[in-house]
Structures are given as structure tokens and as C-alpha cells.
Amino acid sequence: MSNNSIPLDVAAAEDHLMRFLSVEGVTGQEANIAAAVSDALKKVGVPESAMRFDDANKRIPLPTETGNLIVDLPGTRPGPRLLFSTHLDTVPLCAGAKPRREGDRIVSDGTTALGGDARTGVAVLVVVAETLLKNKLPHPPITLLFTVREESGLHGARELNPADLGGAVMCINVDGQMASDLIIGAVGQENWEAEITGRASHAGVAPEKGISATMVGALALAEARRAGWFGKVVKSDGRGTSNVGIFGGKDNKPAGDATNVVTDYAFIKGEARSPESAFATKIAKGYEEAFTKAQREVTDDAGGTAELKFSHVTSYPPFELGKDTPIVQRATKALKALGIEPVLVFSNGGLDANWLDKHGVPTITIGSGQAEIHTIKEYVNLAEFEKGCRIGVLMATLDD
Known part of the structure; x- marks a missing residue:
């Protein structure tokens, strides 16, 4: 599947993103954004029975409104289960954000941060589900994971029970800026x-x-x-x-x-x-x-x-994936199919990927447009967001 053949509804993807950016959900207070995501998934055809919350919040040593949201999409063709992940929460500076479009960007009103970290990821996961279901694209079994309290210590991913991931063999975490960057390790x-x-x-x-x-x-x-x-x-x-x-x-x-x-x-x-x-x-x-x-x-x-x-x-814990790791090869293949030359990155910041890898699921992190994060100058680059959506759909549908 090439860039042109991916049946992506760009307008709908941007609508999802604007909606999620407007829902407050600072770290530890993710109930409202989790409800908004659940509602969006139901509207695009995911049955309510496929969605559940774990009890990670009961093990997190800080008050946390809800557990991680986990969504299972049955495969339409054989293949190992894939995991797509991102985090629901934002930093407190995003409280009260009022997103608006400004040319090829989404920005805040300048009094708060925006929350593109990682509402861009939240939107990408919903767009992947919507695109697969709407266009009946063949794909292996997929689990979507929306974690809590990432911004205050990666707690949702840390307290995750790996058994809840359904045997996923590799993970695509969406929590970065440039679509060309593949984060394969972190301190x-x-x-x-x-x-x-x-x-x-x-x-x-x-x-x-x-x-x-x-x-x-x-x-x-x-x-x-x-x-x-x-x-x-x-x-x-x-x-x-x-x-x-x-x-x-x-x-x-x-x-x-x-x-x-x-x-x-x-x-x-x-x-x-x-x-x-x-x-x-x-x-x-x-x-x-x-x-x-x-x-x-x-x-x-x-x-x-x-x-x-x-x-x-x-x-x-730290982690680093080798270039020959199946998930790195899959991501590299996807980017090159879209005409993007991948740049392998080792991050000096922690990610949910650190704990997902520790749980036994090799994880790469891709970008989808978040920029100037944790500042009032934060914005979303819509061209990179679109690329992130296309990478997600292609990663879900590539032949094994």
C-alpha cells in the first residue's frame, strides 16, 4: 500500500484531533478524555464490548481517576497481534486549552500549552481504527492502549499487566514530533x-x-x-x-x-x-x-x-532495540513505502516504550506532529500529523 492508496479521511482525522485537544485531562485526571475516546471509537464502529479499563490506577501511588483504556480489534487476516499505544494525559500547563487552527498548524490561545503531547497520538489511534473498519482493510489482531499518568512518571505503563495485551508481539507507540524519527531506545x-x-x-x-x-x-x-x-x-x-x-x-x-x-x-x-x-x-x-x-x-x-x-x-528502565528487530524493520518498511527516510533516534527522555519493552513487547515510538511541547508556544504540525496517521494505518496493514 502506497501513500496515495491509503484511504485516509484527512478532514475527519483533523476533526478528531481538534475534539481531543479541547477535552481537559491533565495527568491523573483522565476520566473525561477517556470517555471522549471511548465515544469516538463507538461512533466509528468499535463495539463497546471491545473496550475495557484495567485497574492500574489502583496500583499507582498517586490519585488517578481511571485505569488504562484497552481496546481489542479482532484480526481480519492471520498474523501476530500488534499493539498501538499512546497516553491520555497532558501536563498541567494544558488545563483549559483552547485549540484553534492557524494555517497548517493547530495552536492554543497563548495562555496555556496545547496538549498535542500526546493528543496527536490519541487521534492517530482512533484514526487507525476508523480507517481499518470503514474501508474493511485486512489486518492482524490489534490492541489499542491508551495509558494514564505518563506525564507524571510513566505510571500507567509501569503498572500495566502484560497479560492484558493479548499476546502482542510488537508495539507502535505514538508520542513524538517528526514522522521520520523512529525512537528505538531511551535512557x-x-x-x-x-x-x-x-x-x-x-x-x-x-x-x-x-x-x-x-x-x-x-x-x-x-x-x-x-x-x-x-x-x-x-x-x-x-x-x-x-x-x-x-x-x-x-x-x-x-x-x-x-x-x-x-x-x-x-x-x-x-x-x-x-x-x-x-x-x-x-x-x-x-x-x-x-x-x-x-x-x-x-x-x-x-x-x-x-x-x-x-x-x-x-x-x-532504559532500553534499546537493534536495527534488525522485527518492529524496527516493520516501521522502516512503512516509512520507506511512504517515501520517508527513517531516522533512528535514541531518546534522552523516558517514554511509555521503556516500560512496554520491559513488559516484553518491543516498542518503537513514532511522531505525529507535536511540537514545542510543555510550553505555551506548543503547536501541532498538521502535515506531520497526517503522516503519522498514514504510518499508523500502513503499520497496521503491512504483510508480515
């Missing part, structure tokens, strides 16, 4: 936290009796940078990145509440990323060593030190 991430409990004292009358949690944290971060663990990390045994995201106090309050009191508590949170899981852990441990060293350096007049609680946990 893993380790999250770390440090709680420092010092001792309050009057900063003017008796500062020597206090133990400054703020100073412990500051010295620790300076030491982590000096030791090469901050920002871009390049060592003889690995490479990665790290960042310090939060330096505060209890319950989202500042670390300290007055200049005349030695700060007795600080909470610091950061991340470490690497193509190698063990090296991401090593970066986190580098921070732990820096905090331990700083803890020893800040004392009161009796030699007392602050209490330090440091922890780190895997947020998602």
Missing part, C-alpha cells in the same frame, strides 16, 4: 531524595548551637558538582545526566521560614538518567556520598551533625 531514570534534619537555634544569639540543614544541602550539591555528578555526567565507566529539581521544606513549604532561625529541615529531590541502569544508580549514589560528606562537615558547638535520610529508586 532509564533513577529518582533520589534527601531529607536533612538539623537543629534550630537563634541565628543571632547562638548560631553555634544550631545545625543548618540548608548549609548541609548546599555543600552537598556543591560537592556533587565538584565530583562530576551534576548535569552532563561523563565517567570512564559510563555517561548520563542528573538534575536537582526541588530544594524546599515540609509540605511544599520553603526550607526555613525566617532569617533569624538556623534552618532545621530541608528536602531535596533530583534525578539521574543513563543508557545503562547501573550507571544511573551510580550517579544517585554519587549524590548520596556528597550528602554524607556534607553531613559530617556541618556541626554544632558540641560536634553534633544533622540527621540524613537518603533514598533512590528506579523510575523507569
